[in-house]
Amino acid sequence: MRDNHIYQVPLLINGQDVTGEGRERRPIVNPATGETIGELTLASVADIDLAAETAQAGFEEWRRRTPLERANILSVVALAMRSDVERLASLLTSEQGKTLKEARGEVLGSADLVQWLGEEGKRVYGRVVPSRFSNMEQLVLLDPVGPVAAFSAWNYPISLAARKIGHALAAGCSVVIKPAEECPSAVLALARMFHAAGVPPAALQVLFGHPAQVSERLIASPHIRKITFTGSTSVGRHLATLAGAALKKVTFELGGHAPVIVMDDADIDAFVEAAVASKYRNAGQICTSPSRFFVHERVYQRTVDAFVQRAKALTVGNGADSATDMGPLAQGRRVSAMEELTHDALTHGGRILTGGAGRSGAGYFWQPTVLADVSAEARLMREEPFGPVAAFQPVASLDDALRAANSTEYGLAGYAFTSTIEGARRIQEGLRVGILGLNTFTPSVPEMPFAGVRDSGIGAAMGYEGLMEHMNVKAVFRAG
Numbered sequence: 001m002r003d004n005h006i007y008q009v010p011l012l013i014n015g016q017d018v019t020g021e022g023r024e025r026r027p028i029v030n031p032a033t034g035e036t037i038g039e040l041t042l043a044s045v046a047d048i049d050l051a052a053e054t055a056q057a058g059f060e061e062w063r064r065r066t067p068l069e070r071a072n073i074l075s076v077v078a079l080a081m082r083s084d085v086e087r088l089a090s091l092l093t094s095e096q097g098k099t100l101k102e103a104r105g106e107v108l109g110s111a112d113l114v115q116w117l118g119e120e121g122k123r124v125y126g127r128v129v130p131s132r133f134s135n136m137e138q139l140v141l142l143d144p145v146g147p148v149a150a151f152s153a154w155n156y157p158i159s160l161a162a163r164k165i166g167h168a169l170a171a172g173c174s175v176v177i178k179p180a181e182e183c184p185s186a187v188l189a190l191a192r193m194f195h196a197a198g199v200p201p202a203a204l205q206v207l208f209g210h211p212a213q214v215s216e217r218l219i220a221s222p223h224i225r226k227i228t229f230t231g232s233t234s235v236g237r238h239l240a241t242l243a244g245a246a247l248k249k250v251t252f253e254l255g256g257h258a259p260v261i262v263m264d265d266a267d268i269d270a271f272v273e274a275a276v277a278s279k280y281r282n283a284g285q286i287c288t289s290p291s292r293f294f295v296h297e298r299v300y301q302r303t304v305d306a307f308v309q310r311a312k313a314l315t316v317g318n319g320a321d322s323a324t325d326m327g328p329l330a331q332g333r334r335v336s337a338m339e340e341l342t343h344d345a346l347t348h349g350g351r352i353l354t355g356g357a358g359r360s361g362a363g364y365f366w367q368p369t370v371l372a373d374v375s376a377e378a379r380l381m382r383e384e385p386f387g388p389v390a391a392f393q394p395v396a397s398l399d400d401a402l403r404a405a406n407s408t409e410y411g412l413a414g415y416a417f418t419s420t421i422e423g424a425r426r427i428q429e430g431l432r433v434g435i436l437g438l439n440t441f442t443p444s445v446p447e448m449p450f451a452g453v454r455d456s457g458i459g460a461a462m463g464y465e466g467l468m469e470h471m472n473v474k475a476v477f478r479a480g
């Protein structure tokens with residue numbers, strides 16, 4: 001007999017809840033308590049194939065709506081998200097672990113994004129190119145690329161799903177999304193809001209399953225024309241191979257290991273306040289999280305001391321508790337990763353100034369951690385920590401800082417704090433990243449592109465650039 005308190009999460013194919021019937025299931029766990037709170041249905045191969053085929057029909061229907069109609073529908077979705085913020089936020093907190101305050105911010109930010117994408121969809125113009133031939137017009141038309149297969153991650157379940165669904169629908173594409181299995185409920189609720197607002201059931205479907213099986217099957221499907229993925233660089237590399245073999249367009253938002261350069265002319269107090277908030281946001285589980293701090297030796301000790309003092313003041317606990325500043329990590333495997341990286345950093349000369357341990361009892365907790373003097377050979381300086389660990393290293397000059405900052409293959413976010421124009425200019429030119437914060441840790445906003453370089457991604461999300469990733473270009477020569 002099933003425990004009545006354990007809820008069921010179905011797949012959503014062509015507007016129908018799909019569950020049971022001999023399909024596999026997996027538990028949904030609250031990371032703050034370690035308790036199973038729900039159960040998720042996993043797609044069969046037949047479910048995956050049906051979703052892809054349905055997405056083709058959904059595309060034919062959705063692409064015929066005008067950009068204005070599409071924008072109006074997305075605007076209704078944004079309103080629904082705002083008015084249901086408490087329910088969505090509490091689903092996020094119980095399945096992902098983040099604090100309710102962070103969860104509310106995620107929902108409201110996602111609502112703004114969905115609305116902005118709908119509006120921007122009205123401004124995806126083609127071009128008239130002056131012709132070199134008399135009696136001929138040359139037009140560049142933009143067509144939606146077709147059904148999209150989207151894979152979103154567990155760290156920002158609503159933001160990442162809203163991004164993927166929002167881009168596809170605003171561009172006139174249909175979408176089959178496979179959100180992370182760990183935190184499914186808020187994304188399913190979001191998908192239902194899109195349908196209630198007027199998106200045809202076939203134009204947006206939600207699959208959960210065995211990730212490798214779902215991605216392999218969808219990417220190979222003749223109905224799917226584009227792949228968009230947010231997750232680790234290693235999985236991105238694998239999906240790139242599959243997409244390459246099938247000649248499908250891709251947008252990949254992959255890992256990052258953001259360097260932070262702090263020069264001796266920076267406003268250290270302002271820096272520390274912003275840096276601690278940014279480092280421990282979402283328990284450090286964000287691809288743009290500042291993680292390698294290169295601080296000029298003249299202000300190193302002062303900066304590290306102030307950072308540690310603020311980090312120690314954070315309250316760690318269940319995200320549902322209003323006193324909590326930082327929730328648990330999303331899964332037990334993240335705690336193991338923090339243990340390994342911290343231990344390795346210590347064997348490479350690093351010193352723990354605070355944190356460096358979990359918490360006794362249930363739940364996947366790791367204290368806000370600060371490590372000083374971590375050597376370049378430590379894994380922590382080379383591998384994305386994706387957790388609440390900050391590593392500090394002193395540097396003697398801006399050149400040294402840039403060299404250290406550019407020493408990994410990642411190229412997502414980078415940050416630098418300096419008060420001189422000359423320093424800012426050298427950093428702008430010299431830091432190999434796709435997103436640069438100068439004297440700020442400002443998170444991403446809808447109107448700006450979000451793009452990693454090197455091992456951090458291919459293509460861009462958000463901004464006009466994100467929509468263009470969902471369009472095909474058609475060159476038309478019209479004679480007569």
Ligand SMILES: NC(=O)C1=CN([C@@H]2O[C@H](COP(=O)(O)OP(=O)(O)OC[C@H]3O[C@@H](n4cnc5c(N)ncnc54)[C@H](O)[C@@H]3O)[C@@H](O)[C@H]2O)C=CC1
Pocket residue numbers: 151152153154155179180181211212213215216230231232233234235238239253254255256286287333384385386
């Ligand atoms: N760039 C980002 O926003 C994210 C980066 N990561 C990185 O990944 C690391 C490990 O995270 P994990 O979840 O443990 O590992 P992972 O690399 O196995 O999974 C990352 C995400 O990709 C999905 N995934 C895994 N294999 C897939 C496949 N073959 N096809 C389609 N989707 C697949 C998972 O469901 C998950 O949502 C983190 O430490 C972090 O470095 C994870 C989540 C988001």
Ligand SMILES: O=Cc1ccc(S(=O)(=O)O)cc1
Pocket residue numbers: 109155156159160163285286287288443444445
């Ligand atoms: O981890 C990558 C990531 C997560 C969330 C966001 S946002 O909240 O949509 O800005 C961006 C990147």
